[in-house]
Amino acid sequence: MNKLATKILAILTILIIMVLIITALIFGKTNRPGGAHDIKHIDKxxxxxxxxxxxxxxxxKIKNQDSGTKISVSFLVMPEDDNVLCVKSNYAPFDVSIENNVLVSYSENNCPFYMIDPPTSLFNVVIPESEEPLKVTINYSFPKTRSTLTINAPMLSNSAGILTYHTKKYAGTIIFAIILMSIAFFMIVIxxxxxxxxxxxxxxxWLGLFNLSVGLWLVGExxxxxxxxxxPVIIYLFTFTGLFTMIIFLTLFVRRLVRFKNPKICTFIVTIMLIADFLALALQLTGIFMLSSAARIIDILTILSLSFLTGQIFYEGFFDGNKNAAKLFPPIAVLFTASVAEVINYVFSLTIKNTILFQIGIFxxxxxxxxTGIQFISEIFSLKQNEKELEFEVKLMKMQISQREKEQLKQLKMQEHFSNERHDLRHKLEILKNYGEKQDFEKLCEYIDSMTENLNDCFDTRYCSNDAVNAVVCQYASIAEKNGIKLTISLDVPTHSEKISDIDLCVIFGNLLENAIEACNAMEKGEKFIKLISNHHLSNLIITMDNSFNGVFIKKNGVIISSKDDSVGLGVSSV
Structure with missing residues (x-):
């Protein structure tokens, strides 16, 4: 695992620890010694x-009643100090009265216009002081959108006791949901x-949004x-937003990770779920149909989608040789199994705690x-680094090609020059002979110098015997001269080496010269110079580079950081 992956894993670990500490502090506050009374369930x-x-x-459970049917639930309670009665509604309007005094009233009128039935909520009803048992009556109206109304057992305790009970019962789910959503936001930022x-x-x-949707669903559940x-409306929207979207984000994540040979199934799943979600949302916002009523249909579509997705992963992983699919199959199979078990648990009202099976599968x-995601991020950076290095190598090759073209032009020019020189040679020799006979040595020297200068123009600078390296050095030397940089170059580079390729040599010399030129160009005053020397001795190539710069550099952990961004420069790392 590289440094980037280690950093990401460390951040995630710190994030999870912080969530656990905060949750522990909240839990500790709600469970102080002497603060919470015991819970009494009113089950008769x-x-x-x-x-x-x-x-x-x-x-x-009460089933198959007409919408609005009045259902009365009554029982006696013996008041104690600071007692409250915790009452839960299940998508049904209700009011709570004690000795015929209405203390709580809850209906769709307390909710936005698009809510046909009020979403599930909890109410802590304060019990009046009394030395005699008090009669509590809860009057329900059968919901408009459901065929079953569940009457839960109210709980009697003080406020701290009620909160502590729910904290103990749901702390694990809440912690898991918060961790998932924290990881989701971290991934979205990344x-x-x-x-x-x-x-x-x-x-x-996609992975971050999948975590977020699962987290929202767990919060609402x-x-x-x-x-x-x-x-309660916000919690209701959290629940069904998470439930309805998680399979979409999971499918998009899997498609991107596995790279299916035939992605049509993924496209079909996403399309069907988007249409179903859009219709469910439209019907909810127009007050025609509740999201809670559409949940059963969405559950079926989700299970079918997950089964198709799991089947395709299995087929491509073990029959088409898709390694990513083979790696993903075990966890996706666990998730599929947990989802099916959770649906069975919900539909048949088994004794297993709601969502716990799905939570295990998700975990x-x-x-x-x-x-896998951390490894993927590391691979992205590694590929990007390789891409930059390849781009630089292509740049060097273009330089070599350009230099070769220049050399060919020089050779053509030299051939033309020699052809002309052969034609004019007799005349020039006559001129030289004439100056010699007249003993006009000053003009003789001037004429010889002009001939030499014309001859030198036909030859290119040769820095070393390695053609590839020479081409790169010539190119950068030309750039340096145009920028007014004084050059001192003395190179002894072997024509061929079994220990290092010409490409690697070009990368080294090219990066050194490019960085040196950039450093010189950043100077506002002072002499700009570059001194590059190499020696080949006992199968070792020794390279020294000296150049002027503006005196400013950044160092982290003993490593010089690039002036372009907060990282080790590509040139330095390549060398």
């Missing part, structure tokens, strides 16, 4: 429906930081959230995927 009550009464044990680096970083976005956020899935 009398229920009256349409004038017919009977004694029941709570929780109790995506927006890296989105220009590579298109593949979208995998981080437990009663403790109603104590944290005193707005196993997320541990694997988090590690």
């Amino acid at each position: 009550a009398t229920i009256s429906i349409n004038g017919l009464s009977r004694d029941v044990t709570l929780p109790f 995506y927006f930081s890296l989105r220009k680096v590579s298109e593949e970083t979208k995998i981080i976005l 437990n009663d403790f959230s109603l104590f944290l956020v005193h707005n 196993i899935f997320m541990v694997f995927i988090t590690i």
